[in-house]
Amino acid sequence: MNKLIPGYRGTVNAWECDQMGHMNVQFYSAKCSQAFGHLQNALGLSPAQIREDKKGLTISSVRIQFKSELHAGSVLHGFCGIREVKGEVIHGFIHLFDTAFYKLSSVFEFTAHYTDLISSEALPLPAKVRKRAEDLSDEHPKMYRPAPFAGALMPPVALDHMFESGRSSVNTWECDSFGNIEMRHIIGYFSNAVIHVLKSIGLSRGPLRGQNLGSAALDYRSDFHAPLKMSVPLATRSGLIGAEGKIFRFGHNLINLDTGKIAVTTTVLGCYFDMATRKSIPLPEEFTNYPKEKLLEAQF
DSSP states (O other): OTTOEEEEEEEOOGGGBOTTSSBOHHHHHHHHHHHHHHHHHHTTOOHHHHHHHTEEEEEEEEEEEEOSOOOTTOEEEEEEEEEEEETTEEEEEEEEEETTTTEEEEEEEEEEEEEETTTOOEEOOOHHHHHHHHHHBOOOTTSOOOOOOSSOOOOSSOOTTOEEEEEEEOOGGGBOTTSBBOHHHHHHHHHHHHHHHHHHTTOOHHHHHHTTEEEEEEEEEEEEOSOOBTTOEEEEEEEEEEEETTEEEEEEEEEETTTTEEEEEEEEEEEEEETTTOOEEOOOHHHHTSOGGGOGGGGO
16 A cells, blocks of 8 residues: 555535536546646656656556546545556556545546657656656555456547537647646547537437436546647547447547547446436437447447
């Protein structure tokens, strides 16, 4: 346990909660981004060092599981850890806890590379960073580790029956000091896209509110294929991968419209729940009635 790194302590603000009454996925990511800074500092990559060298760790893939809800006023804290160093890749995690109940709320399992923050080129780990990461490495058997992601992941290619679910550009306030978009805002784009995906299969918020139903993400897997810099025009394309029982699966591509390249792919597992009991329910019939030939999983 002495290899765990304290990474976050704070509360949930009311403006971080969405129409489902719980903290939105993008703000989980914001708090974990702050924790990631503490992890870098523990590896010898202090803010001053990063500013001077213009090099630091960047996340290349992340698995996010949401284990319990957080609401406005919830008190939370987080820990970081390194599971292993494999080649030039650091495998680590960040856990956020509901402090009042010491209950695990979310899990971020990530891979990270040492990167030139201007050119976005992946670089070999500096010897001192590698040594510190190896010294901190541990299986951390007492810390929850997700099982492998269930089902196929979104490939970084265009698929039939995806549609444009968002269009924007990377704003200054969405970037770090080197002009690179922060992960929180990428997750925010995908969160905003969900309502459009639901609408595409025939579900609108009005009737769902009348039935007191909400939806929640349970599991995210994001892979970062290309950098996104300040002022880049973006489009999000999304589609329904599949749905069964209580679980639906969406896929998203975030596209750099300057280059036409897919910069980020994300696969999301989610559910519907009763807003009063906060318990999951069987999916609305719109999911089961959706034409099977339009499901993205048919092209995987």
